[in-house]
Amino acid sequence: MTQGGRFDFEELFSDRAPEPKPGGAVQRAKYDFAVAYPDPGSLPLDELASSLRGALAEEGADLAIYPHPQGYPPLREYVADKLRRDRAIEVTPDDVILGDGSSQPLHMAIEALVEPGDVVLTEDYVYSGTLSILGRFGADVRGIRCDQDGMDPDALEEAVELAQAQGRRPKMIYTIPTFQNPQGWTMTLERRKALVRIAQKHGVPILEDDCYVDLRFEGEDVTSIHSLDDAGLVIYVGSFSKIIAPGMRLGYLAAPPQVLGVARAVKSGGGVNQFTALAVHRYAACGLREHISDINRVLRAKRDAMLAALGENMGSAATWSRPEGALYVWLRLRGDANTTLTHQAALDVDVGYHPGVNFAPDGVSGRNMARLCYGYNTPEEIGEGIARLAEVFDRAGYLD
Amino acid sequence: MTQGGRFDFEELFSDRAPEPKPGGAVQRAKYDFAVAYPDPGSLPLDELASSLRGALAEEGADLAIYPHPQGYPPLREYVADKLRRDRAIEVTPDDVILGDGSSQPLHMAIEALVEPGDVVLTEDYVYSGTLSILGRFGADVRGIRCDQDGMDPDALEEAVELAQAQGRRPKMIYTIPTFQNPQGWTMTLERRKALVRIAQKHGVPILEDDCYVDLRFEGEDVTSIHSLDDAGLVIYVGSFSKIIAPGMRLGYLAAPPQVLGVARAVKSGGGVNQFTALAVHRYAACGLREHISDINRVLRAKRDAMLAALGENMGSAATWSRPEGALYVWLRLRGDANTTLTHQAALDVDVGYHPGVNFAPDGVSGRNMARLCYGYNTPEEIGEGIARLAEVFDRAGYLD
Numbered sequence: 001m002t003q004g005g006r007f008d009f010e011e012l013f014s015d016r017a018p019e020p021k022p023g024g025a026v027q028r029a030k031y032d033f034a035v036a037y038p039d040p041g042s043l044p045l046d047e048l049a050s051s052l053r054g055a056l057a058e059e060g061a062d063l064a065i066y067p068h069p070q071g072y073p074p075l076r077e078y079v080a081d082k083l084r085r086d087r088a089i090e091v092t093p094d095d096v097i098l099g100d101g102s103s104q105p106l107h108m109a110i111e112a113l114v115e116p117g118d119v120v121l122t123e124d125y126v127y128s129g130t131l132s133i134l135g136r137f138g139a140d141v142r143g144i145r146c147d148q149d150g151m152d153p154d155a156l157e158e159a160v161e162l163a164q165a166q167g168r169r170p171k172m173i174y175t176i177p178t179f180q181n182p183q184g185w186t187m188t189l190e191r192r193k194a195l196v197r198i199a200q201k202h203g204v205p206i207l208e209d210d211c212y213v214d215l216r217f218e219g220e221d222v223t224s225i226h227s228l229d230d231a232g233l234v235i236y237v238g239s240f241s242k243i244i245a246p247g248m249r250l251g252y253l254a255a256p257p258q259v260l261g262v263a264r265a266v267k268s269g270g271g272v273n274q275f276t277a278l279a280v281h282r283y284a285a286c287g288l289r290e291h292i293s294d295i296n297r298v299l300r301a302k303r304d305a306m307l308a309a310l311g312e313n314m315g316s317a318a319t320w321s322r323p324e325g326a327l328y329v330w331l332r333l334r335g336d337a338n339t340t341l342t343h344q345a346a347l348d349v350d351v352g353y354h355p356g357v358n359f360a361p362d363g364v365s366g367r368n369m370a371r372l373c374y375g376y377n378t379p380e381e382i383g384e385g386i387a388r389l390a391e392v393f394d395r396a397g398y399l400d
Numbered sequence: 401m402t403q404g405g406r407f408d409f410e411e412l413f414s415d416r417a418p419e420p421k422p423g424g425a426v427q428r429a430k431y432d433f434a435v436a437y438p439d440p441g442s443l444p445l446d447e448l449a450s451s452l453r454g455a456l457a458e459e460g461a462d463l464a465i466y467p468h469p470q471g472y473p474p475l476r477e478y479v480a481d482k483l484r485r486d487r488a489i490e491v492t493p494d495d496v497i498l499g500d501g502s503s504q505p506l507h508m509a510i511e512a513l514v515e516p517g518d519v520v521l522t523e524d525y526v527y528s529g530t531l532s533i534l535g536r537f538g539a540d541v542r543g544i545r546c547d548q549d550g551m552d553p554d555a556l557e558e559a560v561e562l563a564q565a566q567g568r569r570p571k572m573i574y575t576i577p578t579f580q581n582p583q584g585w586t587m588t589l590e591r592r593k594a595l596v597r598i599a600q601k602h603g604v605p606i607l608e609d610d611c612y613v614d615l616r617f618e619g620e621d622v623t624s625i626h627s628l629d630d631a632g633l634v635i636y637v638g639s640f641s642k643i644i645a646p647g648m649r650l651g652y653l654a655a656p657p658q659v660l661g662v663a664r665a666v667k668s669g670g671g672v673n674q675f676t677a678l679a680v681h682r683y684a685a686c687g688l689r690e691h692i693s694d695i696n697r698v699l700r701a702k703r704d705a706m707l708a709a710l711g712e713n714m715g716s717a718a719t720w721s722r723p724e725g726a727l728y729v730w731l732r733l734r735g736d737a738n739t740t741l742t743h744q745a746a747l748d749v750d751v752g753y754h755p756g757v758n759f760a761p762d763g764v765s766g767r768n769m770a771r772l773c774y775g776y777n778t779p780e781e782i783g784e785g786i787a788r789l790a791e792v793f794d795r796a797g798y799l800d
Contacts, residue, residue, distance in 0.1 A: 020661030063647030100669025247463030261420030269500025274647030
């Protein structure tokens with residue numbers, strides 16, 4: 001019953017509880033291409049502080065009350081308006097629940113639907129954070145082959161039919177259709193329509209993660225998957241993390257009433273942080289659109305700096321994506337490279353990145369790939385960091 | 401596969417997902433004795449806004465970074481210092497994880513330990529929010545008889561032994577030892593020692609919920625259960641909701657490393673809201689102790705108003721607690737009264753309260769009881785609201 005003289009909890013943990021997660025903050029490098037941070041110099045700090053002060057003067061006394069379980073109603077109204085205007089999504093504020101960043105909304109949708117062994121289909125490389133939530137609920141995650149237009153519809157339908165043949169109706173198709181994380185492409189309209197057709201035909205919900213959609217600095221928007229579906233099988237997630245700041249921890253889920261009912265029950269911690277919601281609501285209502293234009297100008301320059309540095313330092317020894325928006329480049333080295341092995345060597349010269357295998361649904365593919373985020377550092381730092389990274393890869397023989 | 405022409409998710413939900421939760425905000429009354437709100441007139445709004453502005457000037461750019469998974473380190477340091485100073489609890493900032501209010505920390509501890517059918521022991525009437533989380537994870541919750549000194553140790557040990565005889569080692573004892581919610585008493589030092597002795601003897605962890613401890617306006621503090629345990633089996637939860645504001649959604653869990661590892665994995669939404677943590681940290685470090693003295697003076701006057709109004713309007717027809725702190729009075733009517741039946745009639749005259757049965761672990765006891773919170777309304781309003789409530793009870797024949 002004791003562990004080194006201390007009480008031992010081991011045999012008391014729920015069989016359904018997740019494996020323990022190690023403590024400590026993530027080691028950060030000076031040239032931090034690891035995490036998809038927005039530009040720290042562009043954060044609208046004064047505007048948020050003023051917005052908060054104004055909101056507190058108007059309705060600060062209501063902080064004494066517990067927030068609405070779905071989150072501050074005026075901010076949900078803003079979200080519904082924004083989705084209608086920008087994504088052709090017709091939802092009401094009642095269809096929206098606010099959560100901590102996008103990760104809690106994703107968690108709510110996944111916990112509602114996925115139990116151990118359930119099949120979930122997603123892009124062949126996809127956001128590691130969602131893979132981690134899917135893993136926590138025991139999903140059998142299967143990656144679907146992608147090209148520059150998005151998920152391959154034939155491969156997707158084959159995977160659905162394979163699961164059905166195994167007696168397992170897939171619980172969801174998870175996709176990041178716009179500036180796919182980490183691959184960077186945007187799914188074409190035709191592919192979106194094909195995806196909806198397959199989902200409707202086989203009765204598989206779609207979880208559409210559109211966290212990056214506002215960060216377009218080139219090219220044309222493609223309408224949301226949600227807007228193409230007339231059956232009501234799309235669950236939609238968005239976030240203020242990339243257009244305001246991750247530290248605000250504000251995102252949202254828009255879902256059909258059945259799903260929303262379960263999501264409300266899954267959500268932990270009561271209605272979303274009201275102090276922050278007040279500030280974000282006042283700020284979003286007046287300054288956010290202009291801020292998005294501003295940060296997209298900054299991001300384009302940073303993307304250009306990274307593309308230039310990759311060209312100079314890795315030349316023809318590697319290939320990489322050329323994103324029209326968002327925060328990352330997907331790098332592909334020669335087939336026998338292993339970016340997991342060079343990860344520590346890169347940190348030793350103060351360069352951070354995420355090895356490709358972190359984004360692999362099967363947990364083993366993508367060894368020769370890496371995601372490089374350009375949001376955090378200045379263009380000059382990006383040049384220096386990529387030069388250092390190229391040296392690390394070169395020493396490992398990956399640029400031969 | 402469709403439901404009224406819409407996609408039907410019903411058969412896709414996880415068997416482990418909770419039952420759907422109805423939508424909509426709680427109906428609030430003018431005389432709102434239902435929820436344990438702090439005094440809305442005393443919220444330190446200007447101080448929070450200034451604290452935030454100062455913090456953003458110093459380290460606002462770090463909002464671009466994802467918060468530490470356990471939450472803003474300086475605020476965890478403040479919490480560790482406060483626990484040492486006020487509750488004789490020796491923990492380091494690494495032993496603390498911040499969460500949304502106290503409900504997410506409670507959720508983390510409960511999800512870590514409790515699976516369907518697990519026995520959990522608690523006070524015979526106890527906080528409905530925790531009962532709801534325990535229910536969501538399928539706990540077999542058993543209420544232990546209490547008197548004015550706290551949980552009866554003999555009844556507790558009998559319940560532990562009964563569970564063991566049924567082949568089920570209890571997963572935890574959940575207690576609110578200080579200003580017990582809803583009963584209002586504070587567990588004596590002797591009872592706390594007895595509780596720890598029983599827990600250590602039988603190997604049952606204690607979840608100590610100390611959310612109200614700072615709101616003492618009379619009497620003497622009793623040291624924490626955590627400080628009396630030398631085995632490391634106490635998990636401790638606290639919150640800023642009642643001493644700053646519920647809308648801040650900030651609370652904390654202090655737990656042994658094994659539990660913290662699982663709690664980190666259970667936590668949804670990443671590190672706690674950094675925007676709010678920055679403001680609360682700066683405010684707590686300079687103004688919180690004085691603020692607590694101020695609000696306790698206000699609360700004492702409100703409690704006195706409620707006790708006086710109960711005496712005037714219900715006289716000898718009912719009994720009630722006389723709390724030395726916190727936010728509620730526990731009312732007991734004649735045995736055949738049913739406060740669930742009069743709940744709507746009270747709302748119809750703009751009076752809100754929580755029926756006693758909401759706090760019953762067995763879900764049926766406490767029909768003749770009610771919790772009346774005095775934090776929200778002014779003393780005058782409390783007088784009027786209690787008079788109206790007495791009329792409702794009188795019409796129902798409960799004051800005869």
